[in-house]
Amino acid sequence: MAIQKMSKIWHNGKLIPWDDACVHVMSHVVNYGSSVFEGIRCYSLPKGPAIFRASEHIQRLLDSAKIYRIDVDFTRDEIISGMIETIAVNGTWPCYIRPIVLRGYGQAGVNPFESPTEVYIANYPWGKYLGSDAEQGVDVCVSSWTRLAPNTLPAMAKSGANYMNSQLIKMEAIVNGYAEGIALDTNGYVSEGSGENVFVVRGGVLQTAPLGNSVLPGITRDAVLTIARDLGIPIIEQGIPREMLYLSEEVFFTGTAAEITPVRSVDKISVGTGTIGPLTKRIQKEFYGIVTGEIADRYNWLTPVPVRSKQPVGV
Numbered sequence: 322m323a324i325q326k327m328s329k330i331w332h333n334g335k336l337i338p339w340d341d342a343c344v345h346v347m348s349h350v351v352n353y354g355s356s357v358f359e360g361i362r363c364y365s366l367p368k369g370p371a372i373f374r375a376s377e378h379i380q381r382l383l384d385s386a387k388i389y390r391i392d393v394d395f396t397r398d399e400i401i402s403g404m405i406e407t408i409a410v411n412g413t414w415p416c417y418i419r420p421i422v423l424r425g426y427g428q429a430g431v432n433p434f435e436s437p438t439e440v441y442i443a444n445y446p447w448g449k450y451l452g453s454d455a456e457q458g459v460d461v462c463v464s465s466w467t468r469l470a471p472n473t474l475p476a477m478a479k480s481g482a483n484y485m486n487s488q489l490i491k492m493e494a495i496v497n498g499y500a501e502g503i504a505l506d507t508n509g510y511v512s513e514g515s516g517e518n519v520f521v522v523r524g525g526v527l528q529t530a531p532l533g534n535s536v537l538p539g540i541t542r543d544a545v546l547t548i549a550r551d552l553g554i555p556i557i558e559q560g561i562p563r564e565m566l567y568l569s570e571e572v573f574f575t576g577t578a579a580e581i582t583p584v585r586s587v588d589k590i591s592v593g594t595g596t597i598g599p600l601t602k603r604i605q606k607e608f609y610g611i612v613t614g615e616i617a618d619r620y621n622w623l624t625p626v627p628v629r630s631k632q633p634v635g636v
């Protein structure tokens with residue numbers, strides 16, 4: 322989906338015209354991939370727009386920066402206010418929000434310490450990531466690429482550089498005609514899709530990889546675990562062998578973009594009955610109920626965005 326241009330982007334505390342949000346080709350980030358970022362959804366509820374888990378996302382952004390020794394001049398609350406300001410001024414929702422912290426134009430060479438830190442927040446309208454049919458299930462493959470090994474690039478940081486690995490997984494899936502690829506970790510356990518956490522259901526038990534399997538601590542992953550716990554669904558966080566994907570009753574992805582996307586086949590082997598499974602359906606119902614405002618926000622996951630007029634976009 323092409324990016325739809327908005328009016329403003331937040332840069333280091335100020336709103337600037339969209340077209341002025343440029344970085345120099347010789348900036349550290351362009352040459353060495355030195356950025357950390359977030360992807361966040363702002364949903365359209367009957368009461369108005371609301372950001373999903375703003376606090377957790379910005380905390381993860383600051384955690385990613387900490388791992389890379391990047392000092393950020395803004396607090397979590399200031400960045401959340403920046404997101405609210407950006408959505409309100411651009412007047413577009415539902416939307417995707419992209420806060421980025423990067424090492425800008427400064428010194429030559431790999432040492433990042435002397436390059437300035439820049440913080441940007443952009444937003445733009447965005448609908449379904451894997452297409453509108455994705456709620457019924459997607460066909461995926463296991464990638465020949467492995468997810469980042471522990472102690473190579475930090476998997477717990479959401480850094481731009483990690484997405485070179487995600488791109489390899491994604492491109493391999495696309496050229497082979499699949500919606501998405503699943504990467505294994507270095508021990509051969511199920512790790513991630515290119516931008517999603519993976520869950521399986523086997524014997525009625527919900528299973529997902531622990532953080533030690535090189536997975537991003539997904540905010541949607543946490544939302545699903547929270548909902549499942551509340552619904553009384555048994556959960557195990559453990560390494561999932563590849564073949565468990567084929568033998569599970571249900572498989573699904575979670576992520577800000579993918580939300581909760583069922584998988585109907587892996588490597589052309591049908592998962593369960595090849596349609597969305599009952600447990601996935603129950604969890605989806607709660608999740609989508611909360612983010613559409615049909616179910617009360619009992620976990621306090623939504624931050625309202627005060628806006629003057631209702632102007633949702635149809636995406």
Ligand SMILES: Cc1ncc(COP(=O)(O)O)c(C=O)c1O
Binds near residue numbers: 577
């Ligand atoms: C590699 C990877 N894993 C998992 C996720 C899902 O995380 P979240 O639910 O926080 O979006 C993402 C997307 O942000 C991702 O890029």
